[in-house]
Amino acid sequence: MEDPSVLVRKLTRKNRRLESLLKKYKQNSHLQHALIQLSEQASTVAELTLLYPAIHSILEQYLPSKSFYVVLQNQFTQGLELSYFVDEKDGISVPLHEANHFSQGITGYVFKNRQTLYLNRQQMEHMSAQGLFKALGTQAEHWVGVPIFREKTIIGVMVSQNYAADEHYSEQQVELLEVMSLYLATAIERVKKRELLESEVKIRTRALMQSNEALNTEIEQRKRALERQQILFKIAELATQFSDIDDVYQQVHQIMRSITFADNLFIALHDKASNWLTFPYSVDEMTQYKPRPFANGYSELVITTERSQLIDTKRAQVLIDNEIVKRPDNYQLQNAATSWLGAPLKTAKGVIGLIACQAYNHEYEYNHEDVELISFVSNQIASVLQTHLANQALKASNLELEHRVAEKTKELRQTNLHLQMQIEERKKIEQQLYHDAHHDPLTTLPNRLLFLTQLEKTLQKYQRYPDNNFAVLFIDLDKFKDINDELGHQAGDQFLIWVSKAFSECIREHDLLARLAGDEFVILLDHLSDRQQAEDVAKRLIRVMQQPFCMKGVCMQSGASIGITYSNKDYKNTDEIIRDADAAMYYAKNAGRGRYEFYHPLLSAASTQSKQTEYHHLSALPVHFRSTEIVNMANHGQHIVMLEAFGEHPVLGSTSFDILKKFAAAKDEQLKIEMQLLGQALEQATNLGKAQTADVLFACSCAILESTTFGELKQLLSQRASNLCLLFDESEIRYASSMQLENLKELCSLGVAVGLNDFAKDRCDLALLSHIEFKYLLLSSTFSKRVLQQNSYDVQLQGILAVTALKSIQVIAKGPAILNFRSLLERHGLSLFFGKQQSLSGTSQSDPATAHESLPL
Known part of the structure; x- marks a missing residue:
């Protein structure tokens, strides 16, 4: 095996070699x-x-x-x-x-x-x-x-x-x-x-350019000839196309601009008889030309010599030194032209004037080529001017004749004008008389006569076109007598003027506001689609009247009681409309003032004392129930029914107990009747639950949540069916007392289903949904309709659906014929809708033992 140190040395040499090669x-x-x-x-x-x-x-x-x-x-x-x-x-x-x-x-x-x-x-x-x-x-x-x-x-x-x-x-x-x-x-x-x-290319290019110069010179000469020909054509057009001599002068100026520097130009004419120079046309930055006697100026030099003159500063000095040209004593030397060019206007009758151009401050220096051009043009222009001047003289003689005719015509016009002024004056007087007869002199508002006339037209239009609904608002000002007594009648008048202006800002331009008498006002609203629009106007009027009226350092609070009557096919004349609106107004005033009420037939039915007592005993009225099926587009297995109580009134016929209680019953009797109706509704819910499992919705008032009746309510609910859901109006829940809200939460904790009725009628308060465990939420018919009309309400609906989804609350769209719009509302996320309404066989309230048949679902 090779020694490691030797191997390392070899690798080191190889690395060095590689580094060197790299x-x-x-x-x-x-x-x-x-x-x-x-x-x-x-x-x-x-x-x-x-x-x-x-x-x-x-x-x-x-x-x-x-x-x-x-x-x-x-x-x-x-x-x-x-x-x-x-x-x-x-x-x-x-x-x-x-x-x-x-x-x-x-x-x-x-x-x-x-x-x-x-x-x-x-x-x-x-x-x-x-x-x-x-x-x-x-x-x-x-x-x-x-x-x-x-x-x-x-x-x-x-x-x-x-x-x-x-x-x-x-x-x-x-x-x-x-x-x-x-x-x-x-x-x-x-x-x-x-x-x-x-460098060689540049030299050759220069040679080619020099050879082209001769050709360019010839081209320029031909071009100049063509330009002169075009100028002749333009001058020839002056004789035929322009009838006004001022237009001719302006066109001459344009022609001069096309051939030389002519920013400063004037045309002078010489009258040999008076020996004066006139200047019918001049455009000059320094000098204003006015008629003057023939003297020794540049213009006179051109006319007397009958030749074009080119004058620069040197020649000007020579002409002055030789006294050929004389300047006036008041001449300002700094305004003198540095280059001046003039040409005579020659005709067959001689020189009639001249045309001249000039430049100041050495802006341009005229040359002999300019002299040649202006001489050429001036000869052509002179004949054109002569023709137009002759025509002008002829027109002057015609004008004199026309002037005489005009004088005679003027005398006749003066006579006619005097008669016309008398007629107009009478018309103004008639208009003022008509206005005074149809308007209140204090507030300038329409008076009773004009209002009734317009209401008659509106009623006739409604009878022909029933879709054009209208409403009449009868307004009585609260505490007006106090303002008169405290501040004086003058302050009362100022208050009425202030009220009329404030009311005018609360209505549309085509609506009609009128003052009937004293502190009574009336408004006609036309082209309405629903009653809510009339309510909106009434709310604005009440809100305006909540502002204090101040005068002489004293502020007093007034208000408005408003009665509203909505268009009805039963109306035959305007007296009925005013009568019903007035009745609704008195009801609003007796109910506490500073509020509005819609007219209801009960107001007229209860007008006599004998009948009023009879209708207060609602417990004697026969009762029957109607059910409305809630159509579920998403889940066909779920069944929901809306239950309503109706009383057989001797005057009104079958009428909802919500309306009957409002107009006739005292508060203690209302609570008694409502508890009785709730007991019967529980029986109906039990029967409906036996036929087929269903949630039954029943509308109640917050009065049953008060401490005096809450114990009885809990006992009643504990003994009956659990499929009944109590509905409370959003407007009542919003203003409910803390005790009522605590009792409502206790119902939820006991397992009683509760719902929110008529939600988002006035405003969309999502905070209500977070405080109480609602099972159902019924949208108001007004809100459901506006969702289809305005994008802003769709945004509010999406917010409602988002919150209700988190809280597991079912949303129901209600309203007349709501099913006709269900396909449109489904696109907005809704799946529950009011369906067909059917009657349940009823019983008399005095005989609760009679059978209550259930409605087959």
Whole structure:
């Protein structure tokens, strides 16, 4: 077996050899890459000034060469000249321009010895002390110079240096510089040949351009001829296309702009009879031209000589010195034109004026070519102007005749205008009288007459189109007499004005607000889709009236009692509508004020004292129950039934006990009746459970949760069926007392199923669902309808479904004909809906022993 130490030595030698080979391979790769880049630059750069920076950029990739320069020998002077120089410290501060600068330094030393030289700072100082060369510029820490050869002749030196002691040059880096220098001469030759070739191309191109100049001159002449022809066409169009002389002047200006500088231009006409100059058209940045007598100006010079005149500052001075041109005493020299060009307007009858252009502040200098052009154009323009001026004179004579006719016509119009003004005045008086007759003088609101007229139209429209529902709100202000007594009648008037403005902001633009008399207001709401819209308006009115009215430092609280009547096919005239709305208002006022109530027939039925007593005894009314099946689109095995109690009223017929209790019964009797109805509902739930297992929902009021009846309620529920679910209105639960809420939670703990009825009618309060363990949640019909109409309600529904899913609460959509929309509501995540309503055979409340038949599901 071989000795391990020998084996280690062999492996060490092999590693060294591999490292040496790797270093050589890397060096060769760098050399190859650098040469490829040098070749690419030599093939692409257009001149030597671009080649040297490219070489410098290549070298910076492989060695520290921020300070780099190239020196080449001038073949004529034989001196060394700098071709490229970049230095970190010296820049161009070294006197490179001095004669024999490089020949005396270390660069000249390398050039003479024709060998690569690499020195550090100490070596350079030592050799400089020996007098081998002079130390010039800032001493570098490391300096390497490589001779540049063309074949065997040295032509220059390439130098790289740095000023950092730790950045020395390796043998491979020096070798790279030497290899680059070998190819540098070839690259320089290639670039010089390219420069020479480009120079020859430029010379030939220049010769071709000179030969083309003659051709361009001929083309320009033809082009100028065509332009003049186009100008003639435009001038010819002036005679036919433009009837207004002002339009002609503007078109002339446009033509002048197309041939020369004409930012400042005027046209002057000479009247020989009066010997005056007029200026019908002028555009000038300095001067405003006004009619003046014929004098000794530039314009007069053009007219008298009948020749075009080109006047610059020198000629202007000569004309003034010779008194050919005289300037007025108030002339401002700083406003004088530096170049002026004018041409006469000649016709068969002689010179009629001139056209002139001028430039200020040497912005443009007119020349003889401009004189030729304006002379050519002016001759053509003159005839056109003469024609238009003649037409203008003819029009003037026609205008004089028209003026006489107009004067006569004006007299007739004045007479007609006077009559028209009298008619308009009478119309205004009639309109004011109509307004005064149909509007309240204090609040400017429509009065009773106008309101009844509009209500009559609305009723007739409803009778033709029953879908156009409407509502009337009868409003009586609370404590108005107190405001009059405390603050005075003037304050009362101001209060009524304030109320009218506040109410106007609570309704739509097409709704009608009117003042009937005193503190009574009435509103007509048209184009309604449901009763909820009328409720929303009533709530806004009540909320507005909760704000105090302040005057003279005293604030008083008022309010509003509102009665609402909704459109009904039984209405035959407007008196019935006002009567019912008024009855509902009095009911709201008697029920506590600051509230609203819808009209119900019981309000009219209980108008007499004798009948009122009879209807208060609800216990005497026969009772029957109706059940509504809850359709389950997701699970056909689950059965849910909604149970409702109805009383056979002698006036109203079969009416829900919820309505009957509201209008007729006192509170203690309501509780008694409700407990009796609950007992009968438990019997109905038992019978329905025997026929087929089903959850039975029954609506109750929070009054049964009060301490006086809660014990009786628990005893009643413990003796009967457990499939009955008690429903409580969301609005009652929201305002329930703490005792009622505690009793409701106790029912849940005893295993009694409870539900939330009419949820999200006014608002969506999800907090209610987290406090009490509800089993069912019945959405209000208003909310179910709005889910299909507005995206915002769909977002609220998704929130409800998310919370109820966490609490295992079943959500039911209820409302009239809700099944017609079940496919749409299913897309929103609902699966339970009110179904068909059926009657259960009823019993008299006085005879509970009569059988209660169950409804087959």
